[in-house]
Amino acid sequence: MAMTKIAVIYYSSTGNVAKLAEAAAAAAEKAGAEVRLRRIADPERETFVPGTETAVEVLRERNLTIPEAELDDLAWADGILIGSPVRFGLPAAPVSAFIDSTAPLSIPGGLANKAVSAFTSGSAPHGGHETTILALHNAFCHWGSLILANGSTDPVLFQPNNGNPYGSSAVSRNRPGQVHEENLAAVEYQARRVVQVASLVRNLNAAA
Ligand SMILES: Cc1cc2nc3c(=O)[nH]c(=O)nc-3n(C[C@H](O)[C@H](O)[C@H](O)COP(=O)(O)O)c2cc1C
Numbered sequence: 480m481a482m483t484k485i486a487v488i489y490y491s492s493t494g495n496v497a498k499l500a501e502a503a504a505a506a507a508e509k510a511g512a513e514v515r516l517r518r519i520a521d522p523e524r525e526t527f528v529p530g531t532e533t534a535v536e537v538l539r540e541r542n543l544t545i546p547e548a549e550l551d552d553l554a555w556a557d558g559i560l561i562g563s564p565v566r567f568g569l570p571a572a573p574v575s576a577f578i579d580s581t582a583p584l585s586i587p588g589g590l591a592n593k594a595v596s597a598f599t600s601g602s603a604p605h606g607g608h609e610t611t612i613l614a615l616h617n618a619f620c621h622w623g624s625l626i627l628a629n630g631s632t633d634p635v636l637f638q639p640n641n642g643n644p645y646g647s648s649a650v651s652r653n654r655p656g657q658v659h660e661e662n663l664a665a666v667e668y669q670a671r672r673v674v675q676v677a678s679l680v681r682n683l684n685a686a687a
Pocket residue numbers: 490491492493494495496497526527528564565566567568569600601602603604605606607650651652653654655656
C-alpha cells in the first residue's frame with residue numbers, strides 16, 4: 480500500500496519553530512509516513528528581535544540544507560503541518576505570503592480534505608500563540624481542509640509546558656532554538672495524529 484504523505488512546512492528566524500518542525504517531521508516518518516520537511520524562504524528584509532542577530536545568521540546558513548516549500552509540496556501531501564513564529568500575535572509575514580501564493584491551488588479546491596494542523600513558538604506565554612494558530616486556521620477553513628487542533632486529546636498535552644488546545648506551542652523568551660522537551664513531545668504527538676487522520680482521509684479520497 481502507498482505511504483501516507485506528510486508535508487511539514489515552516490518559517491523560522493532563530494530556530495525555535497525549526498526545532499518543532501524537525502521533531503514533527505521525524506515523528507511523522509517514524510509513524511510510517513513519507514515526509515517532506517520544507518522551509519518557507521526568508522524575505523529579502525529579515526526582521527529580528529534585537530540581540531538575536533547571530534542566531535538569525537546561523538539559522539540562515541543551516542537552512543541551506545532544507546529545500547524551500549513549493550505549492551507542489553502541499554498538492555502532494557495528504558496531511559500538512561504548518562509552523563510559524565508569533566509575530567505581533569500573527570503568523571510571520573513570509574508564512575502569510577506563502578499562504579497567499581496557494582490561491583492557484585487552493586481556490587479550485589486543491590487543498591480540500593487534507594488533514595492540516597499548525598504549531599508555533601513565541602517569546603512570551605501570553606504573547607499570541609493561540610491567535611497565531613487561529614489565524615492559520617482561518618486560511619485552512621478557506622482551503623476546505625480538515626483542521627486538526629490538539630484539544631486535550633492526550634496526556635502529553637497536560638504537561639506543565641504544554642496545554643495549548645489549538646496546536647503545539649513553545650515559549651522561547653527570544654532564546655534561539657531552545658524548545659522545551661515537553662513541547663517537542665507535544666508536536667510529535669500532533670504529527671502522529673496528522674498521519675493517522677491523513678491516512679484515513681487518503682483512503683476515503685481514493686475511494687470517492
Ligand atoms: C517582528 C517580531 C514580532 C514578534 N512578536 C511576538 C509576539 O507578538 N508575541 C511573542 O510572544 N513573541 C513575539 N516575537 C518573538 C518570536 O515569536 C519568538 O522569538 C519565537 O520564538 C521565534 O521563533 P523562531 O526562533 O522560530 O524564529 C516576535 C519576534 C519578531 C521578530
